[in-house]
Amino acid sequence: MKRRVVIYATTSRAIKTFGLEREELIQLLGELHHGLPARYQAFRHRRAVDVRKFFFRISVQRKGGGQHVFVVVVDDTTSPEHPFVTNIGHSIIE
Amino acid sequence: MNVFIDRYLGRARAAEHLVEDWKNKHDQAMVAMDVEELVRECVDLAALCRHTSSAFWQLFRRDPNSDTVDQAGNAMRAALEKTLEVFHSVEELVARASSQGCVIAGSEELERNENEIHKISAKVNSIFPPAFDEEQAKEAIAAFHRGEYVTIEELLSEAQSGNLRDDQPRD
Numbered sequence: 029m030k031r032r033v034v035i036y037a038t039t040s041r042a043i044k045t046f047g048l049e050r051e052e053l054i055q056l057l058g059e060l061h062h063g064l065p066a067r068y069q070a071f072r073h074r075r076a077v078d079v080r081k082f083f084f085r086i087s088v089q090r091k092g093g094g095q096h097v098f099v100v101v102v103d104d105t106t107s108p109e110h111p112f113v114t115n116i117g118h119s120i121i122e
Numbered sequence: 123m124n125v126f127i128d129r130y131l132g133r134a135r136a137a138e139h140l141v142e143d144w145k146n147k148h149d150q151a152m153v154a155m156d157v158e159e160l161v162r163e164c165v166d167l168a169a170l171c172r173h174t175s176s177a178f179w180q181l182f183r184r185d186p187n188s189d190t191v192d193q194a195g196n197a198m199r200a201a202l203e204k205t206l207e208v209f210h211s212v213e214e215l216v217a218r219a220s221s222q223g224c225v226i227a228g229s230e231e232l233e234r235n236e237n238e239i240h241k242i243s244a245k246v247n248s249i250f251p252p253a254f255d256e257e258q259a260k261e262a263i264a265a266f267h268r269g270e271y272v273t274i275e276e277l278l279s280e281a282q283s284g285n286l287r288d289d290q291p292r293d
Binding site: 032033034035036037038040043050053054057058060061070071074076077078081083084085086087095097099101106112113114115117118119121 | 179
């Protein structure tokens with residue numbers, strides 16, 4: 029089944045506030061676009077507090093050193109073909 | 123379970139017992155000396171916390187999505203919570219001793235270490251999903267039904283063109 033990732037408006041707004049460099053942003057979005065559907069089976073057992081959702085982490089090398097870490101929360105129960113990215117958290121690990 | 127986390131969690135529990143036991147039974151004449159010793163215990167615990175944190179991030183860098191990271195991260199959160207409880211208790215004891223005219227060595231160090239542990243704790247918590255907010259979830263779904271969403275292809279295409287737009291509801 030081909031899964032098309034959908035981003036909630038609140039999530040896309042949050043992504044724009046992270047202050048990422050263009051390359052970092054493209055890498056993050058690329059991981060959501062390709063990595064999420066490709067690794068769906070591996071990630072889906074990792075349920076969040078709300079069991080309708082699972083979560084996984086994306087790590088992106090930071091230009092200024094260290095790593096950006098994103099915690100991505102995905103609702104895969106509302107529509108099986110459309111995983112909804114409902115929430116995304118961001119932090120920097122030195 | 124990882125030894126480095128077990129060691130830290132065990133030490134945090136031991137510090138908690140030490141403080142609680144002392145609160146239940148102590149010699150009033152020895153308050154200043156005893157509280158200074160408890161402050162030292164906190165400073166030692168903070169050093170172990172920093173060491174454990176460093177080991178944890180090494181593990182994290184290898185594979186941020188491994189079950190080991192989830193398990194170690196959850197144990198780390200429990201240990202950090204316990205550590206902060208111990209610090210809070212000892213700070214209260216320092217304040218009480220000070221109000222009785224005792225000068226407690228190392229109390230500034232206690233505060234500095236506590237601030238650092240708060241930062242470590244915030245960082246470890248940040249790799250886990252935020253607490254579930256039912257209202258926020260309902261609003262997000264309602265926004266989706268109003269057409270306020272974007273597909274990942276659209277967002278990626280905007281980012282590649284260097285032109286990230288504000289979200290507009292779909293028709």
